[in-house]
Amino acid sequence: MMTSQNKSLLQVRDLTTTFYRNGRALRAVDGISFDVHAGEVLGLVGESGSGKSISLRSIIGLARDYGTVEGNVYWKGEDLLTRTDKQLQCVRGSQISMIFQEPMTSLNPLLTVGLQIEENLKAHTDLDRPARKARAIELLDTVGIPGASSRLRDFPHQFSGGMRQRVMIAIALASCPELLLADEPTTALDVTIQDQILQLLLSLAKNLNMAIVLVTHDLGVVAQTCDRVAVMYAGRLVETGSVRDVLKRPRHPYTLGLLKSVPESVPPRTPLYSVPGTPPALDALPKGCAFAPRCHMVEDICLGNRPPLSEIGEQISSACHFPEVAGEEVSA
Amino acid sequence: MSSLSYLVSRLMQIIPTFLLVMVVIFLLVRMLPGDPAIAMADAKATEAQLELIRQKLGLNEPLVMQFLYFVKNTLSGDMGTSILLKAPVLEVIAERIPVTAFLTLYAVCLSILIAGPLAFVAALNKNGGLDIAIRTGFQIGLSTPVFYIGLLLLTFLAASLGLFPVGGYGATFLQRLHHLILPALTVALYTSAIIMRNLRSAVIEVLDADYVQFARSKGLSRSVILGRHVLRNAMISTVTLLGLSIGALMSGTLVTETVFAVPGLGRLMLEAIFARDYPLIQGLTLTFAVMVSLVFLFTDMVQAWLDPRLRLS
Ligand SMILES: Nc1ncnc2c1ncn2[C@@H]1O[C@H](COP(=O)(O)OP(=O)(O)OP(=O)(O)O)[C@@H](O)[C@H]1O
Ligand code: SF4
Ligand SMILES: [Mg+2]
Numbered sequence: 001m002m003t004s005q006n007k008s009l010l011q012v013r014d015l016t017t018t019f020y021r022n023g024r025a026l027r028a029v030d031g032i033s034f035d036v037h038a039g040e041v042l043g044l045v046g047e048s049g050s051g052k053s054i055s056l057r058s059i060i061g062l063a064r065d066y067g068t069v070e071g072n073v074y075w076k077g078e079d080l081l082t083r084t085d086k087q088l089q090c091v092r093g094s095q096i097s098m099i100f101q102e103p104m105t106s107l108n109p110l111l112t113v114g115l116q117i118e119e120n121l122k123a124h125t126d127l128d129r130p131a132r133k134a135r136a137i138e139l140l141d142t143v144g145i146p147g148a149s150s151r152l153r154d155f156p157h158q159f160s161g162g163m164r165q166r167v168m169i170a171i172a173l174a175s176c177p178e179l180l181l182a183d184e185p186t187t188a189l190d191v192t193i194q195d196q197i198l199q200l201l202l203s204l205a206k207n208l209n210m211a212i213v214l215v216t217h218d219l220g221v222v223a224q225t226c227d228r229v230a231v232m233y234a235g236r237l238v239e240t241g242s243v244r245d246v247l248k249r250p251r252h253p254y255t256l257g258l259l260k261s262v263p264e265s266v267p268p269r270t271p272l273y274s275v276p277g278t279p280p281a282l283d284a285l286p287k288g289c290a291f292a293p294r295c296h297m298v299e300d301i302c303l304g305n306r307p308p309l310s311e312i313g314e315q316i317s318s319a320c321h322f323p324e325v326a327g328e329e330v331s332a
Numbered sequence: 333m334s335s336l337s338y339l340v341s342r343l344m345q346i347i348p349t350f351l352l353v354m355v356v357i358f359l360l361v362r363m364l365p366g367d368p369a370i371a372m373a374d375a376k377a378t379e380a381q382l383e384l385i386r387q388k389l390g391l392n393e394p395l396v397m398q399f400l401y402f403v404k405n406t407l408s409g410d411m412g413t414s415i416l417l418k419a420p421v422l423e424v425i426a427e428r429i430p431v432t433a434f435l436t437l438y439a440v441c442l443s444i445l446i447a448g449p450l451a452f453v454a455a456l457n458k459n460g461g462l463d464i465a466i467r468t469g470f471q472i473g474l475s476t477p478v479f480y481i482g483l484l485l486l487t488f489l490a491a492s493l494g495l496f497p498v499g500g501y502g503a504t505f506l507q508r509l510h511h512l513i514l515p516a517l518t519v520a521l522y523t524s525a526i527i528m529r530n531l532r533s534a535v536i537e538v539l540d541a542d543y544v545q546f547a548r549s550k551g552l553s554r555s556v557i558l559g560r561h562v563l564r565n566a567m568i569s570t571v572t573l574l575g576l577s578i579g580a581l582m583s584g585t586l587v588t589e590t591v592f593a594v595p596g597l598g599r600l601m602l603e604a605i606f607a608r609d610y611p612l613i614q615g616l617t618l619t620f621a622v623m624v625s626l627v628f629l630f631t632d633m634v635q636a637w638l639d640p641r642l643r644l645s
Contacts, residue, residue, distance in 0.1 A: 062545055085554065093551030100549075105542040109641060110564050119560070120550045155640040171550065 008035035011074040019067035028054040030235035043222035046232030052215045056181040094124035097172035098181040103164035107156040114152030124175040139170040162193040234290040241316035250327040251318035353621040412611030421615035432596035438516040443524035455535035474525035482518040482591040515592040534566035575631025
């Protein structure tokens with residue numbers, strides 16, 4: 001326990017983000033805790049609306065304008081949540097970068113791509129103008145944009161979706177961050193480009209010794225790219241562990257459901273929506289286990305008592321009253 | 333370049349508008365009961381003078397020919413003689429254009445100066461006390477008739493306190509700024525309310541946009557984010573609205589010039605209407621149409637300059 005704490009770059013503790021809509025509290029992120037170690041790739045999976053994007057935004061202080069964010073986010077021993085926006089400027093984009101989910105809307109349509117890369121360099125490095133330009137070209141080249149030097153003066157609408165995603169990656173990597181928060185960097189793209197971008201991210205991470213939190217819908221992607229995985233359901237983490245352990249023998253029925261919905265004969269990258277039923281509304285969560293209405297193993301205790309995320313083995317945790325039976329089918 | 337072809341295509345689009353305006357102006361006089369020549373001439377005109385007008389307007393020929401004469405005369409700068417001022421319509425109008433142009437531009441600048449910063453302050457304090465105060469203030473401005481505001485300003489600031497001139501139009505640029513401040517302010521109160529409302533919601537919307545959140549995640553300073561990523565994007569819709577409200581601005585000018593005795597086109601128009609000075613009414617209508625079209629064109633240019641998606645598609 002001690003050693004893993006020392007190694008970890010980012011420690012998220014009881015992160016809770018609440019929005020208020022029409023006077024009702026809506027808990028998009030509900031007390032999640034996890035660590036990210038230097039250089040590792042952590043997968044964050046869950047259905048649409050489970051709070052993945054809001055978790056990432058909360059970490060770098062982008063969610064608090066819209067709701068309240070509580071808990072602790074330790075970055076190199078310092079709690080980012082206590083810092084003001086101004087104090088966060090030297091962390092954002094330089095030590096921790098984020099790639100947004102939507103490549104089509106995340107670049108400013110009125111500014112050239114070159115400017116949008118260079119402004120990051122201007123904020124975080126001492127490079128002069130020509131050096132910034134050279135670095136911008138180098139970055140576009142690294143992320144695989146052909147004719148990089150001639151494209152600096154182009155505007156986002158002159159790039160395809162995949163190319164915009166690459167531009168966003170180039171911007172995020174501009175100042176060599178130690179941690180990259182990648183919010184579904186590939187879902188908006190078609191399959192071949194998805195593969196390219198993932199491979200690109202992985203090789204860059206290896207070369208720069210950069211850790212990644214990779215948000216995805218897709219357990220196939222997790223299996224291919226991540227070291228550890230955290231499964232999110234209705235704003236809470238329901239299972240965490242090494243990818244090998246979790247995929248081999250999940251300890252939560254929801255993870256099992258996700259896993260079963262990836263057919264073996266079909267290549268990965270198939271979206272997994274086939275767990276029957278829908279997630280509960282965030283402003284009307286059941287008293288007990290939030291997964292109970294969809295769970296095939298539900299018992300009386302599940303309805304009255306909410307199971308906490310607790311360690312049940314060597315670095316594997318589950319938020320289920322019956323973790324040992326949950327994954328029997330896969331391991332059998 | 334593509335910017336040039338954009339300009340040309342926009343200029344081409346103005347032509348149909350003009351034709352339509354010409355038709356309306358042409359019919360205006362023809363629809364009056366009786367002889368158009370009498371409408372176009374002084375009441376004391378002799379039969380010989382009337383005959384001259386008939387010939388010039390081609391009144392003895394078919395309607396289509398009359399229209400062509402009308403277009404030809406107008407294009408060659410001959411819009412007839414003002415009954416009221418006994419001078420060529422073109423001359424009378426040319427003399428007054430700078431006054432109204434100055435007043436309108438002045439009002440627009442004032443409203444941008446008033447509304448721009450306040451809209452930003454309101455948006456950044458969304459639903460806070462400051463926001464509510466600003467919005468309420470402008471709401472009152474918006475719901476009060478222009479002439480009423482004008483009269484209030486005139487009574488208090490000009491007549492009672494003697495801070496500003498009661499009317500007229502100065503000779504030098506600075507004098508004009510001084511003379512026209514109350515009328516410009518009167519017009520600006522209305523337009524600034526429109527700008528404020530639109531710009532405030534545009535800023536609020538842009539602040540939430542993914543690209544602004546992404547810019548924040550890059551660790552940019554607040555001033556760079558507001559100045560580079562928010563301002564320009566929020567301005568686009570406001571520029572459009574400002575262009576579209578030029579009609580309202582012009583009618584505001586009409587009333588304001590009258591209240592403040594400013595010798596501009598608006599006051600001329602009212603005088604022309606009261607005197608049934610048809611040649612002058614025709615000329616002024618056409619002038620207003622030209623001005624509105626130019627403003628639309630200018631708005632489009634500004635938008636294309638702001639938004640590369642318009643410029644480069
Ligand atoms: N500004 C906001 N105000 C209120 N509710 C919000 C706000 N932003 C997000 N939410 C809600 O928070 C929940 C979590 O949203 P989030 O975007 O994190 O989901 P996600 O897991 O990223 O889903 P997806 O896979 O679709 O991207 C959703 O129910 C969403 O409606
Ligand atoms: S706690 Fe109960 S309802 Fe919840 S996942 Fe486990 S078995 Fe299912
Ligand atoms: Mg998301």
